[in-house]
Amino acid sequence: MLAALPLLFTPGCRKPANDQGDISIEESIAPQPVRAGTETITFRLTNRSHQPVAGARVQVEGDMSHPGMAPVFAGAREIAPGDYRAPLNFSMGGDWVILFHINLSDGRKVERQMDVKGVESN
């Protein structure tokens, strides 16, 4: 029975963390290398036909790879149709995971994820 357990719970059975849907995100972070402190995350939302997705409300959440650490949050501002920017305060060095909680103008909710590895301590 124990030997069969791995077959039941292989990673392939899991729901992918970042299902693609019809909304794509193209993100960047500056300046590089990323250091602890406030950094600017810039991202573009596009639909299936590569048109910018304007008018979305996006909250950006940063989590450490280690559990038990305080998440950080920032609201994103739309700086051009489909282009958004959020200042995020990386409270410590290490591996971070950025979650984009996206409320589209048509009421749909989408979530996207971005890994930021090796944020350097000050």
Add this chain to the structure above:
Amino acid sequence: MTGPPAAHSPDTELEHLIEEEEFLEAQPFDLLTVPVIGPLLRWRHSRTFLQVPLFVVSIVMIFEGLLGPTLSPKNLATVLTWVHFRGALVLAILCAGNLFCLSCPFMLARNFMRKWIHPRFTWPRRLRNKWIPIGLFVAVLFCYELFGLWSSPWLTAWVIVGYFAAVLIVDGLFAHATFCKYVCPIGQFNFIASTASPLEVSVRDHEVCDGCRTKDCIRGRRELSSPLVILQRGCELALFQPAKVGNMDCTFCLDCVHACPHDNVGILSRLPGEELMSDPNRSGIGRFSRRNDIAALALVFCFGALMNAFGMVSPIYIVESWLKRTLQFQSQATALGILFAAVIVVEPALLLGLAAWITHAWAGVKNGWLAIAVRYAYALSPLGFAMWLAHYGYHFFTGLYTIIPVTQNAVARIGWPILGDPQWTLVGLPKTVVEPLEFGFLLLGLAGSILVAWRLAQEDSEKHPVRAFVPWGVMCAILFFCCVWLMTQPMDMRATMGAG
């Protein structure tokens, strides 16, 4: 310990009362006499009662780790394992004793299995030592860093599954508590850490034991008409209560408490670390000074605490990069292996070797340097425990409330959002509160280590106890400053396998 003085002369009733009061005052605190807690622990099914909740939580953690959120801070398996379980374990050891082994969920599964499967073998004599669990302990620490176990709910769940499997296989094949005594790395961690605990399972009155003929505490309580039938098992870890000293190898299972027909075993208070200050012959263990394996365990426990904390701060990445540049390799495992070898093998060998040589040459202690190093290695346990406490306590206190949103999220995901929306901003106590606690733990550990080293030095050299002590005192101070330095470094938690 002796019984209360008997009143033979009615003329001296007042004196008797005073003596009796003094006797009662001299008695150590006994947890089993505390209302509610005492009767609960003395209840025959108390261990099962404590194990069931942890077993249920373990099963939930396995499913949550395998099927729940992939993001570690949002998954019950990782939050409970790497924030709450570790912290609660060391705090329980600090405040009471080895309570995790008492409520071990793995032993619940094993006891259930043994209702049907009776082991046919005994653990090989040459393996009856701590070398295997020491290797496993180092392997766990190494894998924790290399694979970033804290960042993977999936791997965390498999660690728990693997643990259940290992317990069932080992104790399904081998009799007694083989897994606890000769395999379990968590158990060894608990055993060596609980040498600094304020409570131990111990005999209340040795005179009662002197008159005992049945020795139920180790043989088990047998049916009178059929002595082969065991009604209540005795100590499975071969600790004979009258000759038991301290907490080493004691799982707090309380089998001896339940088996003793004279109600003569309690959970008594003692000076934390007291058992390290002398070297009596211990039941089931022998003398610490002759157990190189347990001394090695104490060293791995202490220097492993440094390595584990070092893996969480920025300088490790500078050292790793330097190693890769200098030695011209790219493998993360190799870099980590070199660091582990340096911190857990080379550093203690150099420090203890030098301190032992100075003790031998300067204080005139006659033993060879290895025997001296083995004897004093135990003095580092309190400081090592303090480092684990500072590290795990930090994560526990600063992440104390994270269990709330993670549980809310887990319950909501199964379609039963009775706990409301996850409050992700709930985290824990502020660093300004936690940091003084950390340094307090480290200072306590330093004081404990210095006290143990001093008592050993007094025993070793009547003429020059200060000379015998100084090398070990200096080493404790060096390690203490290493601990303080580590705790003041900026945290930089990366899953090193993925780090550049």
